[in-house]
Amino acid sequence: xxxxxxxxxxxxxxxxxxxxxxxxxxxxxxxxxxxxxxxxxxxxxxxxxxxxxxxxxxxxxxxxxxxxxxxxxxxxxxxxxxxxxxxxxxxxxxxxxxxxxxxxxxxxxxxx
Amino acid sequence: xxxxxxxxxxxxxxxxxxxxxxxxxxxxxxxxxxxxxxxxxxxxxxxxxxxxxxxxxxxxxxxxxxxxxxxxxxxxxxxxxxxxxxxxxxxxxxxxxxxxxxxxxxxxxxxxxxxx
Numbered sequence: 001x002x003x004x005x006x007x008x009x010x011x012x013x014x015x016x017x018x019x020x021x022x023x024x025x026x027x028x029x030x031x032x033x034x035x036x037x038x039x040x041x042x043x044x045x046x047x048x049x050x051x052x053x054x055x056x057x058x059x060x061x062x063x064x065x066x067x068x069x070x071x072x073x074x075x076x077x078x079x080x081x082x083x084x085x086x087x088x089x090x091x092x093x094x095x096x097x098x099x100x101x102x103x104x105x106x107x108x109x110x111x112x
Numbered sequence: 113x114x115x116x117x118x119x120x121x122x123x124x125x126x127x128x129x130x131x132x133x134x135x136x137x138x139x140x141x142x143x144x145x146x147x148x149x150x151x152x153x154x155x156x157x158x159x160x161x162x163x164x165x166x167x168x169x170x171x172x173x174x175x176x177x178x179x180x181x182x183x184x185x186x187x188x189x190x191x192x193x194x195x196x197x198x199x200x201x202x203x204x205x206x207x208x209x210x211x212x213x214x215x216x217x218x219x220x221x222x223x224x225x226x227x228x
Contacts, residue, residue, distance in 0.1 A: 034216075043204050043219030044155065046113075087154070099145065100206075100217055102155040 004088045009107040018075040022088030025069040037084040116220035132191045135205030140185035143208035161188040195227045
């Protein structure tokens, strides 16, 4: 079962930063936070993941609160191609299972 | 990252028939999964495809309806049996690599199934 809560939808102006929140108040100490996105008619695409520290890659930044009960995905300069559904997922670090359980996600619309 | 292909990419099928979806990966992977995405909905995990043994199904999914094969480390099939219009969905294959404490899961492009 999904253990995350996200807003249903958000808008962001093109060129501005998109900040997508996620609540995971029941996260365990051994669980990572993952972000995926799904552009219309495509399979989900991996964006970033983290455990405790903030993470940054070429696509986005992930800010995890100190208590780990929430996180924010930041797309620093949103483009029209970033319009997609963004999924926040928590997954244990152990190798058993490895399944991802998706919640409802946030539909992000980047506006010209 | 893995390159995953699925066949067919889409199909329209008659009710009562069965369709087998193929998933091919360009490298050996430990974990393979099958998901369903009903229209306008999020992804739901159907099962974990285990190489050399029976798949592990999630609650609400059974082998008789969704038989799965995984003959080797790069290939798996999902069959949707005795289809009804409620089976109209996108079916996605995904793969993951075990052995790391944090790993990534990669998804195929999906198979769009319409049952009439």
